[in-house]
Amino acid sequence: MEQTPVLITLLGMGLVTYLPRLLPAWFLRERELPPFLVAWLHYVPVAVLAALLVPSLLLQDGEFALCWNNLYLWAAVLAILVAWKTKNMFATVLAGMAVVALTRLLGF
Amino acid sequence: MQESKAFTPSLQALAPALPVVMGYLPIGFAYGVLAINAGLTPFETIAMSVIVYAGSAQLMAVSLFQAGINPFSIVATTFIINLRHLLFSASLAPYLEHWHKSQVAAFCYELTDETFGVHSLRFERGENTAGPSSAINLTCQLAWVVGTILGVVAGGLITDVKPFALDYALPAMFIALLILQIKAKLHLVVALTGGVVSMLLWLGGVTQWNVILATLLAATLGAGVETWSKRRS
Numbered sequence: 063m064e065q066t067p068v069l070i071t072l073l074g075m076g077l078v079t080y081l082p083r084l085l086p087a088w089f090l091r092e093r094e095l096p097p098f099l100v101a102w103l104h105y106v107p108v109a110v111l112a113a114l115l116v117p118s119l120l121l122q123d124g125e126f127a128l129c130w131n132n133l134y135l136w137a138a139v140l141a142i143l144v145a146w147k148t149k150n151m152f153a154t155v156l157a158g159m160a161v162v163a164l165t166r167l168l169g170f
Numbered sequence: 171m172q173e174s175k176a177f178t179p180s181l182q183a184l185a186p187a188l189p190v191v192m193g194y195l196p197i198g199f200a201y202g203v204l205a206i207n208a209g210l211t212p213f214e215t216i217a218m219s220v221i222v223y224a225g226s227a228q229l230m231a232v233s234l235f236q237a238g239i240n241p242f243s244i245v246a247t248t249f250i251i252n253l254r255h256l257l258f259s260a261s262l263a264p265y266l267e268h269w270h271k272s273q274v275a276a277f278c279y280e281l282t283d284e285t286f287g288v289h290s291l292r293f294e295r296g297e298n299t300a301g302p303s304s305a306i307n308l309t310c311q312l313a314w315v316v317g318t319i320l321g322v323v324a325g326g327l328i329t330d331v332k333p334f335a336l337d338y339a340l341p342a343m344f345i346a347l348l349i350l351q352i353k354a355k356l357h358l359v360v361a362l363t364g365g366v367v368s369m370l371l372w373l374g375g376v377t378q379w380n381v382i383l384a385t386l387l388a389a390t391l392g393a394g395v396e397t398w399s400k401r402r403s
Contacts, residue, residue: 068214071241075231076221078249084278086260091267091274095260098397103257105392106385107283108348108357109364110254113384114226115344116365117372126373134341141342145349151284152193154349158342162335 137161183302184309186292190284191313194225197343198314200336201228202321203328208236212322219318223311224282227251229340243378250382258286265293273300280307283347356392364388 095103119134120126128135141158148154198219205215210232218228227248234244258281266274277300281289285307292298292306328334352358368384376383 067241068210068235069217071231071235071244072214072218072221074241074245075218075227075248078245079222079224079227079252079255080279082249082253082255083259083281084275086256087263087266087274087278088271090260090263092264098393100260101396102389102393103254103260105357105360105389105396106257107254108351108361109388109392110251110381110385111344111348111351112361112363112365113368113381113388114230114251115341115348116369117380118341118344120369121372134338137338138341138345141345142349145346149350150189151343151346151350152189154346155193155197155339155342158345159335159338162338163333166333166335 133162133165136165180305184305186288187306187309187313190288190310193284194310194313195317195320197225197339198317199321199324200339201225201232202318202323203325203336204229204321205232205318206322206325207329208232210235215322215325216315216318219311219315222248223280223314224248224252224255225314225343226283226340239378247378247381250385253385254283255281255286258283262286262289262293265298269300273304277304277307280304280311282310285310287350356395359395360388360392363391 119138120128120132122132122134137158140161141154144150144157145154201219202215205218205228206212210218218231222228222231230251231244231248234247259278262281266277269277288306289298289303292303297303348361352361364384364387367387368380371380371383
């Protein structure tokens with residue numbers, strides 16, 4: 063991997079990450095946004111997380127895998143339950159990873 | 171106001187950072203291992219945790235770098251993934267009214283899903299002084315960078331993260347963040363729409379922009395339905 067493009071990409075990533083973090087607080091400290099924009103921004107987290115999550119669960123080595131032996135799906139079921147019950151991010155991540163690690167360890 | 175109390179024992183002021191630190195160490199570690207094994211140098215791997223500091227975007231970028239995706243697409247994807255920070259920043263803005271500009275600039279640099287969660291709770295309690303807030307942020311990013319460094323060190327030894335299930339850290343984190351955000355039926359509808367559309371677009375050959383397009387569509391649906399039902403009532 064070439065050094066320069068990666069570093070320039072990192073700086074670009076840093077910039078497009080920092081600006082959304084900074085600009086609203088910087089400019090809107092005393093102003094109100096149009097209601098539709100507020101509503102739209104409100105749904106972005108849910109929409110983007112789901113849009114990232116579903117392919118990450120259903121794609122195994124670049125192939126669509128909606129099937130019974132998809133370990134990611136089973137771990138997701140447990141992780142969703144843990145997240146729902148505990149509302150705890152750390153517990154959810156740990157539970158999901160534990161299912162995946164144990165299943166692989168036992169060789170299923 | 172309890173700031174004076176919270177400020178004197180500085181360790182006590184850092185207490186809200188603890189759950190975030192506990193989460194960032196293993197996920198930062200997983201990122202470090204995955205990045206090294208994807209072919210990034212230790213310097214690049216650690217630099218990303220310092221410069222970008224956004225878990226989901228960093229893990230996504232690692233797989234995009236590995237797949238040889240062009241820099242513009244990586245930056246564009248990062249932008250879309252991190253667009254949600256607009257909402258965090260906008261939502262915390264009123265509490266930063268009396269802060270110095272440099273304090274706002276520093277605080278916002280380290281605004282993540284998790285630190286946002288912590289601060290939105292603190293600020294509501296009236297604990298919105300700049301000093302402790304920035305100290306919490308700094309502690310969290312330090313944990314992220316330390317986790318990354320440990321992952322970089324281990325990355326040379328661990329060639330396959332599968333036995334440790336570190337490849338599942340990202341999906342599990344998305345699940346946690348997603349479920350914690352679903353507070354109403356419409357959230358669930360938006361989530362299902364975003365997830366299904368993203369998958370369908372990918373299957374239809376739109377493998378670069380599926381997340382972006384699905385997000386735009388699902389968020390617009392949510393905002394549209396909300397606006398429409400408010401107008402009706």
